Amino acid sequence: MIKTFLIATILSIIGTGALTWYVPAVDLHRERSLISVQPNGGNVETFHINLPSDRVMVGLPNSDISIPAALEWPGQEVVGDMQAEIFKIRDREGMVIGVGSRIASAAEATGPFIEWGLHFPARGSAYARMEITPTADGFRNGLMLSGTGDFSGLSGTVHEEFVSDADDIQSRIVLQTTLVGSVGELE
Amino acid sequence: MKYVISLALGLLNGSLLFFAGLYFNPFTGQASVSPLAVTTDRVVDLSFSAVPGEAILYTYHGEAIIRPHPEWVAELWEPAVYNTNVFVTMLQDRLGGAAGIGIKMQSHSEDTALISGQVLANSIWHIYLPGQGTMMIDQSENYWAYIRDVTIPARMNSGDNWLGTFHRVMTSGPGSVGTARVSGSSGDFAGITTESVESLTVNNYSPATGPVSMEGNLTIAMPQPHVAPRE
Numbered sequence: 001m002i003k004t005f006l007i008a009t010i011l012s013i014i015g016t017g018a019l020t021w022y023v024p025a026v027d028l029h030r031e032r033s034l035i036s037v038q039p040n041g042g043n044v045e046t047f048h049i050n051l052p053s054d055r056v057m058v059g060l061p062n063s064d065i066s067i068p069a070a071l072e073w074p075g076q077e078v079v080g081d082m083q084a085e086i087f088k089i090r091d092r093e094g095m096v097i098g099v100g101s102r103i104a105s106a107a108e109a110t111g112p113f114i115e116w117g118l119h120f121p122a123r124g125s126a127y128a129r130m131e132i133t134p135t136a137d138g139f140r141n142g143l144m145l146s147g148t149g150d151f152s153g154l155s156g157t158v159h160e161e162f163v164s165d166a167d168d169i170q171s172r173i174v175l176q177t178t179l180v181g182s183v184g185e186l187e
Numbered sequence: 188m189k190y191v192i193s194l195a196l197g198l199l200n201g202s203l204l205f206f207a208g209l210y211f212n213p214f215t216g217q218a219s220v221s222p223l224a225v226t227t228d229r230v231v232d233l234s235f236s237a238v239p240g241e242a243i244l245y246t247y248h249g250e251a252i253i254r255p256h257p258e259w260v261a262e263l264w265e266p267a268v269y270n271t272n273v274f275v276t277m278l279q280d281r282l283g284g285a286a287g288i289g290i291k292m293q294s295h296s297e298d299t300a301l302i303s304g305q306v307l308a309n310s311i312w313h314i315y316l317p318g319q320g321t322m323m324i325d326q327s328e329n330y331w332a333y334i335r336d337v338t339i340p341a342r343m344n345s346g347d348n349w350l351g352t353f354h355r356v357m358t359s360g361p362g363s364v365g366t367a368r369v370s371g372s373s374g375d376f377a378g379i380t381t382e383s384v385e386s387l388t389v390n391n392y393s394p395a396t397g398p399v400s401m402e403g404n405l406t407i408a409m410p411q412p413h414v415a416p417r418e
Contacts, residue, residue: 008195025306
């Protein structure tokens, strides 16, 4: 009986160890990446944000329209005119696949900026800086500064567009990335 | 029958021994001293309260003990972001003055490996320091020491809060010495690529509501301005 106990104990230690080794402790849900390849090179991926439903936070100095309503945003003496927004990010088919932050300031002492930080669980993150002045067509271009995971080592452009629906009840922010891999050294 | 009972007890005993080995494994500790402690670069220290209720905003799926903050904030319940949290906080400088705003987006990592004491999370910080500029920090963090030394003892101590001093470097990569990667975007940080480390200091944790007294610290190495050699 003691022999059975000891053998079972040893087998259990080995079995639990094997289980811990082989079975992933974290298995994140991941939507299919909807990436298209441009004829002249580069991977294009389009994301969008439904407004107002995908807004998680809107932080504006001295504003009564902060989201959520109880948000205590620091005053202008601390963050100047900087505004920060946090959104849920959807893929082309409308599935939420990540979260993103957009921060902007027009009066920052070191120069105005508009930036996006995008975080896609199980995929990676991307950081982009946008041009201050939008184009005549109403959209804004930007550059990818750095990325991790699927976006690691990629460079390219980010295109931001605000699309307002006819009835103006629901609008969208469309983000499109066009990214290419870095060219390795020729042998 | 007695052999079946003996077998069952043996299997249970083996599992318990294995998990006890994991829990008490002395080789899975984390450093409490930052790898940037010996850097020759100028260092920017930013601290923040890591208690969700003291943040500007904290949200996640909302089904665990910690309450999202403030009230009525949208929760991240969709499958792809279910294991993600967003934390927005004021950052303070060494003197305790307001230094800027930090937005942290963090999710569980599939590289988590309990057998080697790695409970990993991937996170980015989107940081704005007025008068200085903006940057993004990307990192992987290891929460094993926090779980082992704070949350499990707090839950086992059913009657009361966990009180003590826990201080660890949470950043575990992607840098080769366990540092995070910093990408500067605007202002003084425009174009810089450097390293940083995030640490956590916990003094009080409630098994009912989560952290009561917890402070985070970001240490960012600022590369020295390049000086051209004299001819």
